[in-house]
Amino acid sequence: MVDAISQGSAVTMHFAIKLTDGSVADSTKVNNKPARFVMGDGNLTESFEQCLLGLKAGDAKSFELAPEQAFGQPNPDNIHHLDRMKFNAEVPAEVGTVVAFAQPDGTEIPGIVREVAGDSVTVDFNHPLAGQTVIFDVEIITVGAE
Structure with missing residues (x-):
């Protein structure tokens, strides 16, 4: 049975955060080091986690997030x-x-x-991506229990 990502899932994935002009702000593929985290552990914001819910190992998806869903507006x-x-x-x-x-x-x-x-x-001191719409590309490698 293939596990879908849910709250508490241990996830290993590659991701890239891109700007709407196509430039890459961050990517785990640069050093070929996938991200490993547990859903809900605070490593990702709630908005980024919402994008992952229901995905399974092998899934690749792209999500566009408005500034309010990503890094917020500059303060x-x-x-x-x-x-x-x-x-x-x-x-x-x-x-x-x-x-x-x-x-x-x-x-x-x-x-x-x-x-x-x-x-x-x-x-x-605002986040460098504050005010930016970002594209969140994910490639799920593994999904398991915490």
Whole structure:
């Protein structure tokens, strides 16, 4: 009997996240390392998990997700203006640089330098794919019990 993906299923799959222009934002095939996770363990958002429900090993599907179903819309509260003094040779204040800042709880949050003006550096802490419609391509390899 072939197991269909349901809540609690252990899943091994290849996936790609593409933008509507066809560019690939992420893919497990680059390093040929499939993703392994348990449905509901928090590795995927609920919207991404909903796409997988009912699929079986050997299935390949493509889903288009609006920003609200994928990485959300950009939040203006996640854009911060920081003092240029917080940057150095290892972490340059250059547009496009990805920087990680420690949170009070010790976790790190990545941000992208969007603008440098005088002593002010604008850093965007929104997910890089926020505001984007994405195509979620999946190829299910195995489905099992947790």
